[in-house]
Amino acid sequence: MKIFEKLNIFYAVLIVMALAFFVACSSCSNSSSDADADSEIEETTSDALVMDVDPSLFLTDSGAVTVTLVPCTLSDGTEGDCYQIVTTSTPADHTMGPWCPDNISDGAEAGGIWLEGGEVYDVDGAFIENMATFYGDDNWMMYDENGDIYTTETEDDCANAANPDVGEEYENFCVECLPSYVTDMSNTYTIPVTPVKLASALSFGGFGPPGAASAPSNRGLAFNGVVFDAPAPTDAILGAYTLAPFDDAGGHINLNAGYHYHAATGVSTQVAQTDDHAAQIGYAMDGFGMYAQLDADGNEPTDLDDCRGHSDDTRGYHYHVAAPGTNSFINCLSGAYAE
Numbered sequence: 071m072k073i074f075e076k077l078n079i080f081y082a083v084l085i086v087m088a089l090a091f092f093v094a095c096s097s098c099s100n101s102s103s104d105a106d107a108d109s110e111i112e113e114t115t116s117d118a119l120v121m122d123v124d125p126s127l128f129l130t131d132s133g134a135v136t137v138t139l140v141p142c143t144l145s146d147g148t149e150g151d152c153y154q155i156v157t158t159s160t161p162a163d164h165t166m167g168p169w170c171p172d173n174i175s176d177g178a179e180a181g182g183i184w185l186e187g188g189e190v191y192d193v194d195g196a197f198i199e200n201m202a203t204f205y206g207d208d209n210w211m212m213y214d215e216n217g218d219i220y221t222t223e224t225e226d227d228c229a230n231a232a233n234p235d236v237g238e239e240y241e242n243f244c245v246e247c248l249p250s251y252v253t254d255m256s257n258t259y260t261i262p263v264t265p266v267k268l269a270s271a272l273s274f275g276g277f278g279p280p281g282a283a284s285a286p287s288n289r290g291l292a293f294n295g296v297v298f299d300a301p302a303p304t305d306a307i308l309g310a311y312t313l314a315p316f317d318d319a320g321g322h323i324n325l326n327a328g329y330h331y332h333a334a335t336g337v338s339t340q341v342a343q344t345d346d347h348a349a350q351i352g353y354a355m356d357g358f359g360m361y362a363q364l365d366a367d368g369n370e371p372t373d374l375d376d377c378r379g380h381s382d383d384t385r386g387y388h389y390h391v392a393a394p395g396t397n398s399f400i401n402c403l404s405g406a407y408a409e
Contacts, residue, residue: 119386122264123357125153127293127341127350132162135295144266144406145285151263152408157295159257159328160249161319163339164294166329169315169322170244174199174217182315182322185304185333188395193315195219198244201313209311212242219244225251225325232324236310245307245314247323255328259291260408265357267387271377271402274300285407289399290354290389292331293339296321298352298360299330301397320394333394334362347382348390356405359388377402 125137135157142152160166171181174195181193191197198219201210213219221244222231228247231240272285289298302322307314316322320333331338340349346366354360358379364370371390373380378400379389391399 119381119383120265120267121359121386121388123153123261123353128155128291129162129294129339134158134160134162139263140260142260142262142408144262145272145409146266146268146406148266148406152260153263155259155261155291155295157257157259157291157297159252159255159296159330161292161294161296161321161329161338164319164337166249166319166321166323167246167317169193169317170221170246170313171195171198171219172221173219174213182317183320183333183335184313184315185302185395185397188393190333190335190395193244193313198313205308210242212244212313221246228323229325231312232314234306236312241311243312245312247325249323249329251325252323252328257297257328259288259297259355261291261353261355262357262406262408265387266406267358267404268406271375271404272407273402285403286355288355290352290360292352293341296338297327297330298334298391298399299327299332302332304397331399332397334391334399335394336362343384345384347384350388351391354389354400354403354405355407356403358405359385360400361385361388361390363391363393375404377404379404 128135128137130137135155138154140152140154143149167182168180169182171194176195178192178194180195184191184193184197198212201212202208220242222228228245228251230237231243231245232247274285274289275287287300289300291297314322316332318335319331319337320335321329321331323329334351338351340351340362342349348362348365350359350361352360371380374390377389378392379387381387387404389400
């Protein structure tokens with residue numbers, strides 16, 4: 071009997087130890103699950119961080135930009151507040167031009183830039199002189215026997231040379247539209263105060279597959295009120311044997327839009343970040359921030375989505391613009407825009 075009593079005690083101890091082990095393992099498992107859940111919550115919180123547009127970043131002191139709070143309806147049906155931004159498209163933070171050099175002997179300071187194949191080229195006299203070689207086409211001859219470059223000189227010249235159906239009389243002209251042609255221009259843009267991220271991105275107007283939802287063609291606004299525009303139609307410009315350079319800020323003028331940017335070159339106002347993140351340069355049309363391509367160490371983010379956006383714990387969702395040589399900024403809108 072004593073043997074059986076000892077065995078019963080032994081088995082009882084084993085059962086208690088097994089139960090204790092099971093409870094301990096369950097606790098470990100629950101802790102692991104809780105940690106995973108916490109991680110998921112933190113990630114969701116990071117993705118869900120939404121930063122309102124800061125109107126104080128716009129350069130309103132010169133009077134070239136005004137910002138007004140207005141009610142609005144977004145493209146997804148959301149009703150709320152927007153900032154109505156009225157701008158003369160005249161930058162208060164830098165001068166416009168030059169665009170076309172006068173003579174093939176001129177240096178880079180006399181002209182602007184050209185965007186080709188992902189690269190940025192100085193439009194100096196040598197660039198104009200060597201266009202036939204650069205494009206492999208002997209029809210390029212944009213200067214006379216004295217080396218003087220053929221350049222548009224009047225507002226009518228600007229209008230005619232920028233026409234999609236350019237006449238032969240403007241072939242081999244450098245097209246230079248001046249700020250004095252658009253002194254009375256005013257443009258109005260509306261941007262959501264609080265961005266609303268969509269489940270599916272929106273293609274910009276004129277782009278994307280047939281039937282896809284589309285947004286306006288404008289990409290966003292710089293803090294000086296100048297619009298970040300759609301890619302310049304460089305193929306059409308070159309096809310007419312004309313050249314319409316951009317200034318060193320990546321902008322030029324047409325009579326319909328005024329002064330506008332086709333590249334972010336670091337000339338317009340930038341708001342530095344305290345964590346060495348790329349500087350902010352403006353806002354996209356959906357209200358999400360637009361930032362420079364590279365951070366303080368010269369690195370580009372590696373986790374950008376198709377629109378060139380990503381999220382972090384400081385700025386929430388935001389965009390990084392493409393390299394200036396690409397003739398572009400961002401590829402699509404991740405948020406709803408003001409209708």
